[in-house]
Amino acid sequence: xxxxxxxxxxxxxxxxxxxxxxxxxxxxxxxxxxxxxxxxxxxxxxxxxxxxxxxxxxxxxxxxxxxxxxxxxxxxxxxxxxxxxxxxxxxxxxxxxxxxxxxxxxxxxxxxxx
Amino acid sequence: xxxxxxxxxxxxxxxxxxxxxxxxxxxxxxxxxxxxxxxxxxxxxxxxxxxxxxxxxxxxxxxxxxxxxxxxxxxxxxxxxxxxxxxxxxxxxxxxxxxxxxxxxxxxxxx
Numbered sequence: 038x039x040x041x042x043x044x045x046x047x048x049x050x051x052x053x054x055x056x057x058x059x060x061x062x063x064x065x066x067x068x069x070x071x072x073x074x075x076x077x078x079x080x081x082x083x084x085x086x087x088x089x090x091x092x093x094x095x096x097x098x099x100x101x102x103x104x105x106x107x108x109x110x111x112x113x114x115x116x117x118x119x120x121x122x123x124x125x126x127x128x129x130x131x132x133x134x135x136x137x138x139x140x141x142x143x144x145x146x147x148x149x150x151x
Numbered sequence: 152x153x154x155x156x157x158x159x160x161x162x163x164x165x166x167x168x169x170x171x172x173x174x175x176x177x178x179x180x181x182x183x184x185x186x187x188x189x190x191x192x193x194x195x196x197x198x199x200x201x202x203x204x205x206x207x208x209x210x211x212x213x214x215x216x217x218x219x220x221x222x223x224x225x226x227x228x229x230x231x232x233x234x235x236x237x238x239x240x241x242x243x244x245x246x247x248x249x250x251x252x253x254x255x256x257x258x259x260x261x262x
Binding site for chain 1: 185187193194195196197200240242244245249250251252253254255
């Protein structure tokens with residue numbers, strides 16, 4: 038089965054450290070989304086890419102977060118420096134634009150910043 | 152703009168109860184609508200979809216009918232099980248624009 042792969046699954050880090058989360062979208066998918074999920078805010082959209090170009094990152098704190106797609110098989114979300122309020126589960130989703138297609142989600146990266 | 156609005160949770164039911172989670176949409180015409188489910192510790196996964204007006208999607212005993220006259224896509228199940236405890240999200244297609252999922256509806260089923 039084709040699936041979206043996220044690494045690491047869990048990450049515990051100290052405040053101030055850099056965190057990098059990785060996502061391998063399903064081969065052939067041209068759109069990638071990054072979401073953050075917390076109990077308080079639900080599932081928030083951070084950024085999304087189409088054909089590797091960033092289309093919208095308005096949901097992302099620009100001073101510390103950055104998202105890139107160095108190639109079609111890898112999307113990264115970086116936090117530098119990390120803060121305790123960044124603790125959440127971060128999901129990557131991929132899909133094809135146009136038509137009746139659904140989003141395919143990874144298992145998420147659970148980030149804890151202490 | 153185009154959007155979907157779903158019932159706030161949490162919803163708590165006893166096993167074998169009937170379930171309805173409301174979802175309405177405002178759009179000039181979505182080609183399809185989706186329900187996703189998120190089980191504890193996992194990512195979202197597609198539960199069912201309907202690809203045009205009056206179409207019914209179904210899976211795992213859940214059903215939803217895409218009703219153009221009421222702009223609704225309510226999720227129903229006749230007899231819920233403890234294993235249905237999860238968070239449910241109604242959403243438009245993964246199409247030309249970003250998908251806003253929100254908080255979903257958290258469902259808890261009591262044995």
